Amino acid sequence: MISLAVSLIIVDSTIVNVAIPSIVQDLGIDSTGVQWVQESYTLVFAALLLVFGTLGDRYGRRRLLLIGVVVFALSSVVAALASDGSVLVASRLVQGVGGAMVLPSTLSLINAGFRGPERGIAFAVWGSTIGGMSAVGPLLGGWLTTSFSWRWAFGINIPIAAVIVVGALAAVAESRDGTRRRLDPVGAVLSVVASAALVFALIEGRAYGWWAVEHRPRVGSWEWPGDISPIPYVLGLAVMAALACAFWAIRRDRYGKGSMFSVELLRIPSFRNGNIAALIVSLGEFGIILVLPIWLQNVLGFSALETGLILLALAIGSFAASGLAGAVGHRASAVIVVRVGLAAEIAGVAGLGIVIGPGTTWGLLVPFLFVYGFGVGLATAQLTGVVLKDVPVTLSGQASGTQSTSRQIGSALGIAVLGTVLFSSAAGVLGSSLDARGVPADQRDSIVAAVVDSSGGAIASLAGSPATAQAASDSRVAFSEGTRLAAWSAAGFLAVGLLATLSLSGGAGGRRLQGGPPDEGLAEPARAGAQQPPVS
Template sequence: MSSRWRGNPWAVLLTLSLGFFMTLLDLTAVNVAIPSMIGDMHASLDEVLWVINVYILVLAALLITFGRLGDVRGPRTMFIGGVALFTVASVLCGLSQDPAQLIATRAVQGLGAAALMPQTMTIIIGTFPAERRGVALGVWGGVAGVATIAGPTLGGLLVSTAGWRWIFFVNVPIGAIVLAMAFILVPDIRHGSRRKLDVVGVLLAAATLVCLTFALTEGQRYAWNAGIWALLGAAALLLVLFLLHQGARQQRAPLLPFVLFRDRNYTVMSFVSATVQVGMLGLFLPVMIYLQSVLRFSALAAGLVMAPAMVVSAVLSPVAGRMADRIGGKYVLMAGLTLFAAGLAWLTRVTDVGRAWWEFQPALITAGVGIGCVFGPMVTVAMYHVEPTMAGAASGVLNTIRQIGTVIGSAAVGAVLQNRLAAALQDEAAKRAAGLPAGVRGQFLEGFREAAESGQEVGVGQGGAVVHPPQGTPTGLVHHLEQAAAATFQHGVVDAMRPTLALPIIVIAVGALACLLVRRRQAGSPRTAPRPADLSASA
């Protein structure tokens, strides 16, 4: 049985997709759990942002490294090791008792994801014949889109029924199944590459991302002081040093092979993949907070708001991959990115206090259609002319750039949200304080000022500030204060969301324009990548 199915392309694709799905599911499932984590662990918004960012940070810093290690040690070996580490780390995440423990275990989880993720594309390219590779990569890319959208729905179900820890524990049975399937079904594809690892390059890349992410995530907390700007400057300097170092190593197995970027389509798709991730984080982070903290939806209800868009994206992704194979991905991508940006823009107009769930569906479905038309064609266009011997490096670089977009997107969107939320809460408090008696007005304003600075203003059940009226305050006035505080909080979050969503809309629109640079494949043009039959593979 195992020998008959071993190496079967579709069985291999199913195994790889499950592992890939598991790593990406947590990325967006954590977003829906943010309000619950803040309340349960008494964490601040910037601490919970680190729970998201440290995972992406480790993933982005080490993807290229593990892509290279896959070329050297074999992608099957690295895939199995990554799945095992990710599964163990998921257990530790679920057992964490405070933000520091959760951040540390999420870093280990990111390490496992970095080990397995680049191997998925390498094995797909080595397993599928050239004429079916577009469909396979379309399914693989579709898994990315579905996982990103499914995260809030499945995460909401788990948070509502079992608690936020189960968004991590659920990975254990999935990981066990993927490990068993990998041992039985996935062949050991090797290209005979033996290259030394660029340790200096790894350290420079990691340091660049750490400086950038810390500055963006903690900027509001430290009032964008000189230290934060120094970190941003250090990130820019380290990036230059990294590129210079890579330029000097182009003949000695560089971490970032510049030869990949001689292909215009690969270069453009690398940029577009980063813009898409900024858009995804820009959608989920503020919207999940808004649905639960302002509209008081449960985590499950908030996740289900995304479900129709998830279904649409899942159905369209393979279709979009086939269309990219037949007519080229350029216009499919442009249409998808345009619809994605349009859906977000529509969402900003719908967002307000007191909305019903169905009022968001036209905007979200529009965005879902766009997402479904992006992931498959994006990967197909990027990897079309990549040689199998460079598949690990190309996959690692492409995924790294995509995750760098996620790092920057999460940090930048989080920074804008924190900044605008702090300002909006105080502005709204000032408006409503004018209608309060002088005896409680100062305390009301001070409560919101402290809430804006502490970062603990978006948890489940919170009202934006703690206001304690003096003893003997009439019951009617206390009720009036509570209503004023709730209105301040709700309108403050809504006011903060609109400029926050503007950032991903602009970035996605730039990505759509960049697709104009894609060279459209001529009908009947040969593929340069050899078929898997030309590769050495052992069962």
């Protein structure tokens, strides 16, 4: 049930991207609306992970999981029935709230409910589910949109949510922090502001400009003034809120009041260093998942469904890794498995960088996607286990929320960086090619802007006219070169992540908080001597 809950939110975060063209055609939303349909979920989701992880510790992790699933399902109903863009965006915001309740709850339930070899297997299944469902989402979205309607991309969440609720009530034990720590509303607000501002800046930096304003935000009749982009101000707000949150947490912990984020967690080397590694690894992992579908559809001309089928190789590799991780989990340390997984990811992504081109066939891509997915299945799960291995069960939700937030920030940063690499290099290569052909400057700029602003979608229309057919060919080469550079950049970030794992110990005996190892911080039912049903 825990893995199914993870599947629900991961699939939804990727399935919508494939359905966007049909949504635009049906609801008639503009480019700004499209951005918010895609990004509103991510923004709210990332901002609330730490808050709900901590609330799960206090009020019950299974309870928060169930509430999150219900909120997610109800908002999915609204999204499926949306009559205009504003209703769809509002429902996506609420979906983000539900998703933020679910993800840290799944991690903390695993941390509280599994011990010994079963713990490694559970994290392997959890991580492989994330990697695999990231690839299954586009396939499922392409099939539902093509065969039925984009509305079923949201409607499919409802029966899945019903199964999760019934299964969790029957098979997942409740657990919570029995110490009943005090609530910290100020810390909650500061953590939300810091996370939301940082993720917003990373998502919108390329659109609005990282320093000089390139696109002025508008709210009704009001337009952003001045020549400096809003992004530096938002980043400054994120830094100030993060510092204020840290100082506030230190002050409350000093007086024994409890805080939204326990500073003591940072004294655990595996937790501290593991979060740094997870952020860097996510930077490379999730950025490339954004880049590949754009290239496959707009350059190679695959349909949404065909793109999903190609990316299915990634999912197959990820699920295959979970079986191997379970088999070798008791023979090799988790850190070794993480390093092997990252090496496989690097090999897969670097291989993609070698074969990517305007005439690449799908048969050349599938083996490298499988290797990459296999690495994701090994590294993602076991790295999560390493991060949480020395965390007391009483702080599982808070630690899980922090770990998930680190991954989301890394994901947003990866999308920002690799997206910039893709579009900037594609624009430069295309502009140079058109210059070499003697295309006038104003016409060159118009073609480059049309191709880049449409993420390559304009290539098909350019190819349809004899007058611009050569420009379409140049655009395919340029976008392929941008995708190639993005793949190599992702491989570079993953290599840095691999180096970051050198700070992690391979054993299970890292430094822990006072009060004993996590095995001693048993969930509430165990302390009460109650019978616990198995966690599934």
